[in-house]
């Protein structure tokens with residue numbers, strides 16, 4: 275069994291600055307990490323590998339620096355890395371990103387399962403997984419919180435819903451996106467990283483992938499970000515003074531007035 | 536000149552930090568309270584590759600260099616100086632002499648297990664009568680019927696009761712002074728070897744410090760490390776590298792002091808404003824940040840020299856001296872910035888202060904570092 279994990283590199287920090295000229299996040303000088311949701315995808319793949327001997331391939335679209343995240347994924351237990359990179363990919367929206375990824379995944383050869391995170395920490399559209407499935411012509415189950423059974427040509431999973439979960443089954447290959455409830459990702463080991471140094475990670479550009487120029491970059495992106503703004507600063511809130519008893523009394527009254535209670 | 540860490544070093548640093556935050560931080564209070572670090576922690580660090588970092592691949596190391604190792608020591612010590620010193624002693628002065636001076640057989644027996652964390656190493660140099668004057672070693676070793684027989688006591692030895700192997704010095708040629716000292720590789724189960732009571736300490740309470748006792752301790756002839764009479768030279772070399780690790784440890788403590796103080800100063804309100812708005816507090820924080828950065832720079836420079844096979848003894852002594860005094864100053868100021876809360880054990884800064892003080896004493900006191908530097912100046 276071969277499992278492909280699609281990872282995105284994102285800036286580490288919650289205090290991101292917005293670049294108004296580009297309508298995007300200013301990532302200059304920020305540490306780049308694997309999108310935290312994707313570490314759950316990776317952990318799940320590595321657990322399957324450890325339990326039943328699959329190989330795990332990681333793939334990512336992004337600039338040169340993405341190489342580090344791919345190596346970190348290898349340090350967590352992935353076996354192969356594939357880097358899709360071309361200056362012309364810049365400005366791709368989730369649909370274009372999914373298109374690029376799909377052609378990359380097709381190029382890397384036969385596979386059984388593609389695992390994505392539920393969403394990226396920065397873009398957070400949650401669209402790449404399902405769009406990728408569409409591009410690959412595969413079924414897709416989102417928000418997977420547990421893989422109940424996985425065998426040749428078959429998968430059964432629990433899909434998280436607002437008030438519980440659904441059990442969904444289907445054929446392989448399939449694309450799934452996972453939620454953080456699925457596992458507790460391991461830390462990448464120093465040992466793994468030093469070993470990963472020796473792995474050759476192929477870098478494929480638009481022509482290696484034989485892409486249609488009308489389908490990536492700004493030209494290939496039907497959506498664009500019109501405006502990006504930081505959340506409004508938190509307004510003061512209200513401090514309730516007094517003894518604990520008084521505070522509780524005031525709080526309960528306020529909650530009643532607000533019809534919360 | 537290039538002051539940037541390589542991509543690899545940055546990633547190793549981040550991984551060490553993640554490990555320290557996720558797997559060390561939650562247990563620090565408990566370890567300090569129980570005055571012990573569970574053995575599994577060392578096994579886990581071995582599995583992650585912490586101990587193998589500075590050693591070359593031929594012996595099972597990661598070949599990441601001493602600088603990467605110094606970064607890791609800093610990150611671990613920023614969270615737990617007790618774990619930091621156990622780590623530093625195991626790698627820099629316990630395992631390193633075996634790597635540097637050991638025979639093929641000694642390396643094959645010990646390096647793998649030490650690098651993987653299956654065996655912890657200790658370094659037995661200090662004696663009740665031989666501290667700063669380590670050449671005054673009184674422990675003796677004599678060759679009797681093809682076996683070494685060791686007699687004497689070592690005190691204040693880090694990792695003593697956890698160690699599976701100890702590198703210890705003893706006099707083999709009485710009357711020849713420092714040229715009469717040799718080192719031995721002593722397995723913890725050697726007959727006549729025992730570990731005394733653990734000390735009760737001011738700080739670094741979770742770290743293991745105890746006495747080593749050699750009472751007619753018998754070792755095979757090939758337990759000698761390197762050449763006979765080379766012990767003094769060997770431990771000076773080991774301590775040069777060790778000082779970089781103590782410097783890194785000190786930088787970790789200083790950074791922890793700054794982190795805690797900055798956070799506290801921004802949230803503690805007096806006279807209607809955060810105390811970080813008072814210039815008197817700002818100046819303390821500015822000094823802490825500056826000195827920590829300078830200490831780190833010198834530590835990394837010494838490590839860089841070592842990695843590039845250039846002389847580094849003087850820089851290692853400077854880094855150790857400056858970083859240790861920096862972390863003591865930083866810890867004092869951290870307690871001051873925390874006011875009365877800083878004196879209470881609910882806040883970590885009182886521990887930082889207790890832990891910091893050892894940095895000015897272990898692996899050569901500040902006075903001895905100044906002597907080493909002065910000697911390097913040609914005095």
Ligand SMILES: Cc1cc2nc3c(=O)[nH]c(=O)nc-3n(C[C@H](O)[C@H](O)[C@H](O)COP(=O)(O)OP(=O)(O)OC[C@H]3O[C@@H](n4cnc5c(N)ncnc54)[C@H](O)[C@@H]3O)c2cc1C
Pocket residue numbers: 280281282283298309311312315333334335336364365366367368369371375389390391392393394395396397398399400401402403497498499
């Ligand atoms: C409308 C829109 C317009 C954009 N325009 C620009 C732009 O002009 N310039 C610009 O720099 N950025 C732009 N972006 C950001 C960037 O293209 C998107 O972040 C990217 O397409 C992924 O979408 P997402 O972050 O919403 O990921 P999600 O769909 O939230 O990610 C879900 C999962 O898909 C996978 N995945 C996502 N991205 C990648 C990737 N790159 N490689 C491998 N796997 C991945 C991961 O498994 C991830 O967990 C835009 C984003 C949006 C939403």
Ligand SMILES: Cc1cc2nc3c(=O)[nH]c(=O)nc-3n(C[C@H](O)[C@H](O)[C@H](O)COP(=O)(O)OP(=O)(O)OC[C@H]3O[C@@H](n4cnc5c(N)ncnc54)[C@H](O)[C@@H]3O)c2cc1C
Pocket residue numbers: 624657658659660661665666667668690691692693694736739744893896897898899900901902903
């Ligand atoms: C927690 C801890 C862990 C330790 N771990 C180890 C270990 O793993 N292995 C090991 O071998 N040792 C270890 N030590 C011992 C440590 O290295 C010694 O304590 C240190 O070298 C000082 O020796 P001393 O305690 O005998 O002090 P002394 O040498 O007696 O020094 C007392 C004072 O005199 C000063 N002094 C001495 N000589 C001079 C001089 N020539 N000029 C000016 N001033 C001088 C010193 O600077 C100091 O201020 C450890 C100690 C502690 C506390």
